[in-house]
Amino acid sequence: MRYRTLGSTGLSVSVVGFGASPLGNVFSPVPRADDGALVGRAVDAGINFFDVSPYYGAGLAEERLGSALAPYRKNVVLATKCGRNGADRFDFSAKGITASLEASLRRLKTDAVDLIQAHDIEFGDIDQVIHETVPALWELKRQGKARYVGITGYWPSLLARVASEAPVDTVLNYCHWNLLSNDMDETLTSAAGRMGIGLINASPLHMGILGGVRLPEWHPAPPVVRATGAEVVSFCRSSGVDPATLSMWVCLQHPSVASTLMGFASVEQVDSACAALDFAPDAQVLRTVRRLVAPVHNISWPQGRPENEDIGRVLAVSEEDESKVAKA
16 A cells, blocks of 8 residues: 555545445445455555545444444544535534534544545535635534544535635545546646645546446436446456556546545455556556547536536536537
8 A cells, every 4th residue: 555645634544545435325235244344454455544424325334434443443544524414415504514523423433533524515505615614624623523624525626716715624526537537637636735735536436437337327427428437347348457446546646636535345346446556557458448538538517506516617518418429
């Protein structure tokens, strides 16, 4: 395993991070009896950064992770989130944030988390996030219930804006730096660097698209993106390459990302991700994958409140989508 410092926090985190959303049965059922083996394999592989949220399975993922992490708690960096409580349930108020963390601490079986993050801020009133939510997170830090404060979300430009107006220690962006996208670098990467903010990348498989698994009906990606992902997975497998390993390898090349979070549902998935640490992709395979991805590269989908979306990018995508489907 390799480790990087998370911004100005001083925390040393594994470049491969453990995303615990599968423990909430978000994508498909994960046997609870396997939790100990799954978390144990991750720890044995050197993974020390674990990220979860009460949103994943209505607290189930936190409960399961808390139990499985109990023997290792002192040796890991534990992050959770607040503000998002369901698919359409959000509470970014100071009162809601405080109550959410208290419940999370009970489920996680710990007195404090290392990182508390406002979850998917694109669904909130941004003025409230800046002037109420983030100050509430800092108050929780002052009380000793969290060591550091962060924000998470889908739109890189929105995260950069909020981070420039409200002090945070970390920023987590998902689905904007992997084989299918790299537009995190247009606004967020440099902003985080200037401000000394720890940068966390999530969804190296583009929310499962590059994992070769059956996607849930609620998956937000346009059909053309999902179809391209399936084509990439098929090509990789026919070439003797694990698409998950290749996808994680790509993410590990980013020089400014402290950790890339992948959702793990099995020990085999942990092994696939960690294999990226010593992976050397065949140049021709990589070129072919890049060519397959090119027609849908940096396609985004509507996410969050309309006023918070990168409207120009979404509209541009919708205008081009039919022609891209025709070419796919």
